Amino acid sequence: MSALTAENKKLLESASVSTLTNLMLKRGFRNAYMHGIAPLSTTDRNMVGPAYTLRFIPSREDLDTMAGYASDQNVHRRAIEECPPGHVLVIDAHGSSRAASAGDMMVARLKARGVAGIVTDGGFRDTADIEQLAFPAFQRETAPAATPIALHAADLNLPIACGGVAVYPGDIIVGATDGVIVLPAHLANEIAEEAADVAAYEEFVAEKISAGHSIFGLFPATEASRKEYESWRATKCARK
Amino acid sequence: MSALTAENKKLLESASVSTLTNLMLKRGFRNAYMHGIAPLSTTDRNMVGPAYTLRFIPSREDLDTMAGYASDQNVHRRAIEECPPGHVLVIDAHGSSRAASAGDMMVARLKARGVAGIVTDGGFRDTADIEQLAFPAFQRETAPAATPIALHAADLNLPIACGGVAVYPGDIIVGATDGVIVLPAHLANEIAEEAADVAAYEEFVAEKISAGHSIFGLFPATEASRKEYESWRATKCARK
């Protein structure tokens, strides 16, 4: 299994989440989109990177004290320092927004370390500050309460559940205005390439529709529309 | 029953949803507002038009294949091509956001055909592109997954449920920042006229309140406040 190429990463940065769900469905995957997870603010390019995971369980009053939180072994803080640059930190908070999955300082540190983004099925605190950092951050619901009130960081880089989807370390995570989708690592390159072709076809369709064409015969594509599209594409590329 | 006049349509385009719920309540209707449905982006003028309906049921793996989806008889695509210009396409997705009620190309086609807007109690895919089309679109929650994953288009223009409200084909649908309200076709003209009067009264009240007047004696209106309002209105019209 080869890693996602730089070229394909670029293609995924402008792919649409809906195109990616289509390409996943075509391969038999019906549950790749994280339900109920939205971006804190919208971005020009998609967040793209391999998953590095953090798993929270509910906190317990004797184990999750502020003192314990300060320890160098604290798994929550280790996640922030150990998530590799270019990766997306994906957090399984078992859907809880009773406490923060992360705050602005943690997000600032991720950004400083070159991490690609952060996703939680819980929520963040300091959301206004996170928005200003312009760092890709996706959550279910704002959650300002102090982490130990409800969450205990259990382990790093195990397979997790996030937004109802399985996330295996190394899966390619794509986040956009529509939300977050998970691509199995071994399929990411081929899906990226196919998505670029779909996007070009959709650009062709958009032109036709704005010129008054019906969606019948265009969407989904027919043999005829594919042929027309290819000559349209050839012309277009020639012009560039 | 006469159709909504062009003049009254214009009045509804600037009516407030809350005023319309009041006027519906006055006539005994307690359940006209669609709960949990919000605009993708806000617009200057309200979306107004008669309802044309589409009903989804859950999909079934043997019936809802991509091949079947391409058929000319596909009810989902027929809805996009057959919804009359000036109408609002209202979709009963039984509240499901497990798959898209429509995407940007379908919405672009509705816009090209002169349709007035689209409403679903499920959700759309390609929401950023739909926002850019500046076409009135109302949903419960973004839903990028491919339609056949969860939805099967069953029929067109039957009475449906949407956001907990009954929608009969031809009912007048009004959508604004606050959400969507359904006016029975035979009441739309009289409600539009009454709403315009209420709006004028509220402008009068707003002036009084910003001048320091109490809401007692103003809101709700009293005989005295109505009299004052009418002279205010007369002066105002004279000035124009």
Added chain:
Amino acid sequence: MSALTAENKKLLESASVSTLTNLMLKRGFRNAYMHGIAPLSTTDRNMVGPAYTLRFIPSREDLDTMAGYASDQNVHRRAIEECPPGHVLVIDAHGSSRAASAGDMMVARLKARGVAGIVTDGGFRDTADIEQLAFPAFQRETAPAATPIALHAADLNLPIACGGVAVYPGDIIVGATDGVIVLPAHLANEIAEEAADVAAYEEFVAEKISAGHSIFGLFPATEASRKEYESWRATKCARK
């Protein structure tokens, strides 16, 4: 118990909700943040003020008529006229968005009267107009239906539940982008002062992080980081 000082009020106007939940947790309070309540629009400064409360119960058709609503004894309208200037009107709508907790005219009147803000665990109607008033307003979900459809104003200034938190009249309510937190009246002054110190420390941390420092040794603070921070602060104050 001394009232919140003007100086401390100013400090709370720029405090972060997440810092305040930390300071509450430190004092043993785990349930001070209102879950699921968000601002209608974001503001530069936080909403800060003592709570004045209104409690809704479900409406009953014989008691909650439009005629009754017009009475001078109507508790809903009394809340708008009697909430003291500088206070925050906090509404227990038992979480219901089946009808409006308030509309734009009521909010305009609160603003004219110098009230500091309004919070409901239900929702508002005329949300676009309320946003234009630039008056701090926090809700769970937009609710344009006429109030008597679902809500009856029962009483004023009793202890209430709002967003899952106890609110006693006089508690200090702080509202920001992240949402709303309730500070017991007798703790507000000391928390305000401590929050200002935390904010300064976080500014110091933000500088360190953007310079590439790890969060270990900085967050949470260590003895060493506190010492460094204090000299940083001294220099900074000197420069001003």
Added chain:
Amino acid sequence: MSALTAENKKLLESASVSTLTNLMLKRGFRNAYMHGIAPLSTTDRNMVGPAYTLRFIPSREDLDTMAGYASDQNVHRRAIEECPPGHVLVIDAHGSSRAASAGDMMVARLKARGVAGIVTDGGFRDTADIEQLAFPAFQRETAPAATPIALHAADLNLPIACGGVAVYPGDIIVGATDGVIVLPAHLANEIAEEAADVAAYEEFVAEKISAGHSIFGLFPATEASRKEYESWRATKCARK
């Protein structure tokens, strides 16, 4: 307004909740049934009695200590000792089952004091023991956690919300297998009488249906079916 007579109380003890919702609807009341509240165990006769109310708000760590709980002024314990015999204790727990609205000892005391039943929109602890007491008890969901974990008893015998319905002290509460309905005090006598007639008619209908008659012409009643029913009833009474 006359109190519920002993005779009418007996009629309500065998009335069906569905008949009572019909009779309420006929008088314009659409929201009298408590949604989501079920009996702990089924009983032969309905629970019937005037409402005595208790209102909980969320607890706060400094006010809701075990020590405070032991005080003679504790409103939770006062409710148990002060709810009048023959009344139903109706509890507004703002829907929370994070802590117990009552336990077996409190229920045993209510039974010893001749109270008619207990209803909460939260839940009870010791549910097996409460079932053995054979005391009418209705709840949303079992809630064994210690009361001060989440609930603070705020006041007694104010109008409250319970299960989405307004409950005024003195309203007649009827609880059966189907759940709980609230009858305004001034309508209880006339509704009780009408319910008895409906029940007799339904007995007549049940006989006809088991004899193979269609529901058309029987349900709802027609003039002809009413006539037949009346002679059936006369015969039946004569036989007794």
Added chain:
Amino acid sequence: MSALTAENKKLLESASVSTLTNLMLKRGFRNAYMHGIAPLSTTDRNMVGPAYTLRFIPSREDLDTMAGYASDQNVHRRAIEECPPGHVLVIDAHGSSRAASAGDMMVARLKARGVAGIVTDGGFRDTADIEQLAFPAFQRETAPAATPIALHAADLNLPIACGGVAVYPGDIIVGATDGVIVLPAHLANEIAEEAADVAAYEEFVAEKISAGHSIFGLFPATEASRKEYESWRATKCARK
């Protein structure tokens, strides 16, 4: 497509819902079980029969009066009189338990007419009486309120959504303690036969497990375990 044979109907009457979901999954169907729908009371034999459907939309105050309800054209009452004997009446109440999908008299009439059962994704009123009729009835939540408060019967025998599953008229509905599953009409005979074999194998496994055998090598079946099972079955049949 041949109808379900009497013999296969008998097999389905003792099949387990979990076996049926396995056999559906094997054929590619992942969404055949109705979520959140439970039997009012448990029965010895499963409910089995072809679906006859009724669809409710929300009611509207001017159309859903008690007078209209009495009409011979009332679709709700027609469903009760027209559902064919041996069929299961399946109701799409768009998940609403704000009003009754049916009551005891309607159910008594269905029983008298030889209908096989009733399923709703809303709820029933008179649940204690329905249990006494010992007629198979499945619901989401008890719903005693008068039907016109929230429901309008729209049409008969169209494809519907029920409990998140598509139900086409004629699909074979199987209801048991675990709930309700929908079998496409053309697969019901083959699934019934396969289910009988699975049930026999499970009886064999149960014997082995109670004798201390591990589930490895037994469940799922291996070639060896199938061979052993077949001789066990032969012996057993011989003995009978």
Added chain:
Amino acid sequence: MSALTAENKKLLESASVSTLTNLMLKRGFRNAYMHGIAPLSTTDRNMVGPAYTLRFIPSREDLDTMAGYASDQNVHRRAIEECPPGHVLVIDAHGSSRAASAGDMMVARLKARGVAGIVTDGGFRDTADIEQLAFPAFQRETAPAATPIALHAADLNLPIACGGVAVYPGDIIVGATDGVIVLPAHLANEIAEEAADVAAYEEFVAEKISAGHSIFGLFPATEASRKEYESWRATKCARK
């Protein structure tokens, strides 16, 4: 840390869940009760045993095939064979009832192996058969769908979330009619002993209440009531 003694295990088998939440609260633990988890059928004695954990994540179509399910390395089946006798198998299904956490054959095997019980925050299939096995089983909602439709067994005996509570391997799990509570392993012996004393005191209180005594002065206990209770207990023990 010593293991739970046989004697204390017996005491916990008759302790009430509500008493245990009180004793946990007294030690500062506010979140020990699993919300929304109920027994399939009630039992005379509580389920008591140390936790052995299984964690599910969402399934993925390429990894969770029926073939993979049959493997000897399948973690789901390993959990059934490896959970030690006397332990409780506690399952983190991330709250999903889209597929079965276990079925009757797995439960029969657990029983044959001497396991003490099974708990899931998802659900079981074959619930009628599990009830007949009279094996303690607790779930959120019945879930008959085949496991690979929605669940993938990820790992064994890690700390997990179940019903909103942290469960560490070895924690003492107690299940009764009221539901399930988690006791930290190192506190189980002392809590068991204290619970026995509380139960005796409650028996004393129950006698007093049935004799007409007020709960004031009895519940919570006072110095006087403790003294009276001790002589009551002494007399009682003497009699035995």
